Amino acid sequence: MTDREGAVGAETAGRWPATEAEAVAAQERIRAAADLTSPGPAPGEVRRIAGVDVAYDEESDLLVAAAVVLDADTLEVLEEVVHTGRSGFPYVPGLLAFRELPGVLAALERLRTPPEAVVCDGYGYAHPRRAGLAVHLGVLTGLPCFGVAKSPFVFDHTEPGPSRGDSSPLLDRGRTPPEVVGRALRTQAGVKPVFVSAGHGIGLDHACAHTLRLAPRYRLPETTRVADGLGRRALRELKAGRREPYGAAER
Template identity: 65%
Template structure:
């Protein structure tokens, strides 16, 4: 794993105002001028989290795949406590500590990290994928199930069709609505760190060969849910 030089100050429990200040400082470190790895090469890792809000328990999963074959190389989980309140736009502060703990348990190189959520497609341009990328130095992207606060035109019906995901205030393109399966609702892809939007979409299509969601997300989601049930005895 890469060093995580900002780990303690960046995810320690904070009030919302301080958390926004941390976002502002870390956002300046996001790298947006790299293309990222070639789809189908190296490793790709899915990360996801599951909560038990009644017990304040959060479980994170990281699943490393061979990018060429999409076979599983390694899977790990980590369990933590939810130590930051639910505040829209600041969800990363609830998830980052446990996600980092899971990534640090990997023995395989994670390669590209795919988050179930947002990168630049975030009101403050700093969603979980960007936050995680800056802290780890890894290339990251976000693939979300809904467009959050942004607007888009429906992409064409064919696999691979896409349309810009736009900020309603300044019209900036913050991601893309991407059709991963014919006639199925699009997913919403955004850059996290050290990857281009075109390449992020190409990776997403490669990873979503059979389903709407990338295989990385499907596997990480299933693993963290199973781990949460085991951790809470449900």
């Protein structure tokens, strides 16, 4: 129907990349299909915003992908869903999307409350090929997506100012000339900054504005906090349930 769905079909119709070389090639296409120039929706223009995260159990190979939708103004949790699956791609720096997205997409499809934007736990534009998690998810869903990461990955930055809202550029010095790919943003005074980057359909300025609004009290945005909590809780209960037949079953 729409162009965006066409792009989705192009990337999901075939098999999901099985090798690193295929994944890298797929990222080049994702990057080419992404909207990396739109300012995107400002905080006041978004009603429902989603957060996604994935929790893993290394030994059982199980994973739980969580998707939550919050009221962008009140931060009230409107809906929470999880999807259980198994990891089909290892964690490789730069290829995180191929490990996390299958589960995330499945979880997002279970949502009855359609979000207008999605916050990813990781990077978007700040990526070796400018095709991080948020760019990839945005192309696949057509939704504005941006990334909020907890560590600087392979990029450089200087310490942002001490106050909430202070920031400093996240720089890719592997390019000539060096390019600003994101922002180290202090969401709380006296706490380490988070690393924000644009994604598909939303620029860095609005991504940072959303991040600040979503983090009125803690370092990380509520979207990722809620999704993270839901995911690990569901994974715990899943593991407990699997052991139950051998242990003290209820009744």
